[in-house]
Amino acid sequence: MGLRSFTILRNVIVTTACIGLLACTAACGNETATKPAASVSPSLGSVAIFTPSDGITLSQYTPLNKWAKLVPEITQQLEHLGFPSGSISTHKDNNLDKQSQDIQDYVVNVASGDDSSSASVGETTLIVAPCASTDKTVAQYGDYVTKPDTSSDTGNDAASERLSSALELAKKSGMHVIVLSNDISGVTPDVVVRMSTANMIGRLQAKQLVSKLQLGAASASNPKILEIMLPVSPSSEESNISMQFAQEAFKGMWSVLGKYFASGAAISASGSLNANTTQSSWSSVSFTVNNDADIRQELERRLDCDKSSPTHIDGIIAMNDYVASVVIDELASLGYQGSAADINPSITIMGIVGNLAGHKDLVKSAVPAPNHAPYDGDSSHHDDAASWPIVTGYGAYTAMLPDIVDGKLWMTAMEDRKAIAEDIAQATKRLASGNSLTSMKSVSKTTVNGKTLPVITEDLVAVSASNLKVELIDPGYVTLADAGL
Numbered sequence: 001m002g003l004r005s006f007t008i009l010r011n012v013i014v015t016t017a018c019i020g021l022l023a024c025t026a027a028c029g030n031e032t033a034t035k036p037a038a039s040v041s042p043s044l045g046s047v048a049i050f051t052p053s054d055g056i057t058l059s060q061y062t063p064l065n066k067w068a069k070l071v072p073e074i075t076q077q078l079e080h081l082g083f084p085s086g087s088i089s090t091h092k093d094n095n096l097d098k099q100s101q102d103i104q105d106y107v108v109n110v111a112s113g114d115d116s117s118s119a120s121v122g123e124t125t126l127i128v129a130p131c132a133s134t135d136k137t138v139a140q141y142g143d144y145v146t147k148p149d150t151s152s153d154t155g156n157d158a159a160s161e162r163l164s165s166a167l168e169l170a171k172k173s174g175m176h177v178i179v180l181s182n183d184i185s186g187v188t189p190d191v192v193v194r195m196s197t198a199n200m201i202g203r204l205q206a207k208q209l210v211s212k213l214q215l216g217a218a219s220a221s222n223p224k225i226l227e228i229m230l231p232v233s234p235s236s237e238e239s240n241i242s243m244q245f246a247q248e249a250f251k252g253m254w255s256v257l258g259k260y261f262a263s264g265a266a267i268s269a270s271g272s273l274n275a276n277t278t279q280s281s282w283s284s285v286s287f288t289v290n291n292d293a294d295i296r297q298e299l300e301r302r303l304d305c306d307k308s309s310p311t312h313i314d315g316i317i318a319m320n321d322y323v324a325s326v327v328i329d330e331l332a333s334l335g336y337q338g339s340a341a342d343i344n345p346s347i348t349i350m351g352i353v354g355n356l357a358g359h360k361d362l363v364k365s366a367v368p369a370p371n372h373a374p375y376d377g378d379s380s381h382h383d384d385a386a387s388w389p390i391v392t393g394y395g396a397y398t399a400m401l402p403d404i405v406d407g408k409l410w411m412t413a414m415e416d417r418k419a420i421a422e423d424i425a426q427a428t429k430r431l432a433s434g435n436s437l438t439s440m441k442s443v444s445k446t447t448v449n450g451k452t453l454p455v456i457t458e459d460l461v462a463v464s465a466s467n468l469k470v471e472l473i474d475p476g477y478v479t480l481a482d483a484g485l
Contacts, residue, residue, distance in 0.1 A: 053094040077424070078428060096131040137231050148240075178431075179191075187449065231289040315392075325393075388407070417477075
């Protein structure tokens with residue numbers, strides 16, 4: 001079906017007779033996979049899942065959570081709850097224009113009764129993760145992160161209008177709509193599934209840093225020395241997206257770290273953060289990333305590596321696992337030694353390996369309090385200047401798991417994909433059965449397009465050496481071999 005103007009689609013909504021003129025025999029979306037027609041449960045109906053295609057992997061470092069992993073898990077959970085396999089169709093598109101066309105075709109076919117393999121209009125649920133503008137920096141956090149709203153800058157108004165009109169037609173026709181990750185302008189879905197946001201990612205890493213370094217026990221006389229490596233894309237690559245993402249991530253971090261810098265319990269090795277820093281000071285720690293060399297040079301600049309000996313650094317928030325991988329390599333080349341297990345040790349590397357291999361449980365010992373020796377203001381003269389710092393990231397890259405096991409990367413994080421898939425399937429069944437979502441533990445309320453709606457949210461999963469087995473290996477996300485064991 002050819003591209004229709006927004007005006008024609010509005011007429012479809014108003015005039016039912018026009019629906020038949022818009023119907024077509026096959027969806028125009030890219031890579032659509034619809035299962036063969038089968039008998040549809042009269043109580044549950046059919047489900048159509050629309051997601052973006054997985055982005056092209058630019059290096060060996062790929063976030064663990066991809067759309068190609070989530071969709072089969074949603075399908076599996078739906079079948080477990082009684083949806084016939086033939087009533088579930090999956091569709092993936094590599095841009096908003098194709099996706100909006102795909103969804104419009106599907107909705108019109110069902111609304112007009114032209115799709116004999118579908119349930120009736122009132123027995124259809126659409127699960128939609130809209131294609132959103134991104135760049136390679138934001139993509140390094142994974143497929144599920146909520147992207148900044150740059151709809152006014154994309155120049156793709158026709159596709160946005162087509163998508164919102166098609167979903168509003170679906171709603172007016174009695175279909176259920178579940179929206180994942182990013183909001184859709186002009187659409188009031190039945191439920192929103194909120195995944196990770198920049199603010200959540202920043203806040204989580206800051207909290208992990210505070211906990212591991214025991215910042216609450218630090219003081220101005222013996223502060224902890226920190227750096228925040230906040231990457232943004234070059235201006236030629238839709239930098240507005242990564243800049244907005246960086247702003248929100250910094251707000252999340254500073255909501256946790258601000259009080260420690262204000263009291264002097266935390267300082268910055270580069271001087272980029274201080275007691276006068278505010279939540280809007282994100283640009284003081286942001287830097288442009290084209291390649292690995294940019295990260296290496298920025299870290300060297302921050303640590304003032306022209307000095308004859310390494311500058312003491314207690315913690316580095318690297319934001320995502322790609323940046324963390326380069327930071328780790330550069331720290332090693334600069335002469336830093338040891339591991340995160342040496343800092344306020346509650347576990348040992350041998351204990352970690354034994355636990356992951358299933359040989360024994362971790363036995364945590366008491367965590368020693370920080371040393372309160374006076375700080376002379378020169379981090380290069382610290383007794384353990386070359387000791388390995390805490391490094392945090394995000395994305396749970398499989399290639400980085402060995403660095404977690406050996407203590408070079410203290411923690412990474414990811415969305416709880418299996419829990420999210422269960423939530424989506426459960427919400428779909430409840431909507432199809434006419435039941436409320438309020439009793440679901442993961443459901444709260446949020447405002448979307450001026451209306452209060454149910455929102456599904458799962459906590460992000462922080463992964464360190466002590467819980468890698470429980471969080472990643474036992475659920476089947478990765479294998480022992482992936483962790484280098």
